[in-house]
Amino acid sequence: MEQLKSLWFFYFFLLFLSPFAESGSIGVNYGRIGNDLPSAVKVVKLLKSHGLQRVKVYDTDPAVLKALSGSGIKVTVDLPNELLFAAAKRLTFAYTWVEKNVAAYYPSTEIEAIAVGNEVFVDPHNTTSFLVPAMKNIHQALVKYNLHSNIKVSSPIALSALQNSYPSSAGSFRPELVETVFRPMLEFLRQTGSYLMVNAYPFFAYESNTDVISLDYALFRDNPGVVDAGSGYRYFNLFDAQIDAVFAAMSALKYDDIKMVVTETGWPSKGDENEIGASVENAAAYNGNLVRRILSGGGTPLRPKADLTVYLFALFNENKKNGPTSERNYGLFYPNEEKVYDIPFTTEGLKDFEDKPSPKPVSGGNAPTAPPASGDGGVSKSQTGNTWCVASGEAGKEKLQSGLDYACGEGGADCRPIQVGATCYNPNTLEAHASYAFNSYYQKNSRKVGTCYFGGAAYVVTQPPKYGSCEFPTGY
DSSP states (O other), X not given: OHHHHHHHHHHHHHHHHOTTSOOOEEEEEEOOOOSSOOOHHHHHHHHHHTTOOEEEESSOOHHHHHHTTTSOOEEEEEEOGGGHHHHHHOHHHHHHHHIIIIITTTTTSEEEXXXXXXXXXXXXXXXXXXXXXXXXXXXXXXXXXXXXXXXXXXXXXXXXXXXXXXXXXXXXXXXXXXXXXXXXXXXXXXXHTOEEEEEOOHHHHHHHOTTTSBHHHHTTOSOOOEEOTTTOOEESOHHHHHHHHHHXXXXXXXXXXXXXXXXEEXXXXXXOTTSTTOSHHHHHHHHHHHHHHHHTOOOOSSOTTOOOEEEESOSBXXXXXXXXXXXXXXXXXXXXXXXXXXXXXXXXXXXXXXXXOOSSOOSOBSSXXXXXXXXXXXXXXXXXXXXXXXXXXXXXXXHHHHHHHHHHTXXXXXXXXXXXXXXXXXXXXXXXXXXXXXXXXXXXTTTOTTSSOGGGTEEEESSOOOBTTBOOOSOO
């Protein structure tokens, strides 16, 4: 069996190198949280000059959609999380939104997909229950305007939606989300011929686990690989391992036929002192080697025929983003349109690309193993730079109370602010108090993997939790 697996990987390696293999596609996320960014018209020229034929935006800004008109660039637009409630509750809202933000520009602006929300499961505003109804109403609106055959509807998930991701073959979704969200969502994707959108950041997993994940494994460089004890497959990069964990989670629910698009992935070129691995060299290596991995063709060990479409995060360094230094340094380009580092975006450009690692190791452990995932390491930081830990309102009082007792007791969380009369006592609810305690524990433990779990009663969010006027700390 091991010989067969070795032969399979030798074949995969040849496929990986072959310029004639069937290949995936590279796109880019165009965020605009900055005050020094070029105009949308200039951005479209920049995209075309570098051969980028797909772009994903986080809204439906008229100036951007008009600038993309006639460009030949395929576009994914976003219905923001704050509109999920309205889209789910009122079909007429969905009709109007699609009419004004999609139908009005299509087909001259080649909108190919609508991302309904973004990482909804980690949104602190509890919008999860509105997700699938909103997706269905947006699709119904596309049907009304006869656009449903050409425009797909999906929703990007963070890896924190997984209960397990290591080994990859044991990938599974969080149990409280399976029947309420994932099964109906995957069924919707199957019925409409759409695909699952996934945001995957090996950087987060590496940053939090440099003692067990080697930098070479995270950056697609030569390494011994990691054998999946469940499947026997050997993984040579963390990206494939993360993607296969999601494929395995879908397979566990009998949705092997659903395709996947990686809607966000990237690596920061600069970071704070504690953001291990954030550097120009590593960002160039990750994104450059990823482009080569995708455009050279071939799928993952679990889905060898799954040629992926991958959107790099992000087009520009955005100077108005909150959070640590890394959050403002994910860009492929500076606002003056110069490259932060030189990597190709096309098959033609790959001919001259060479990853040249520094002779001195930047950081990281030697063994390219991967940690068990409780979801902490997989949350995208596309909206803010920090992460917080909050209580799940669906966990039940018993779990919340048990977690609260542990955090404030043995766990050593700072629970003084939630005592009677203190700054975060109100709102006086179990969920609010548990959220504060869970987050204190999470931050005190440096946001390490596994410190925001509490028996399934907690999860990581990327936007500041809002419970009254209470401010949740981001570090101690």
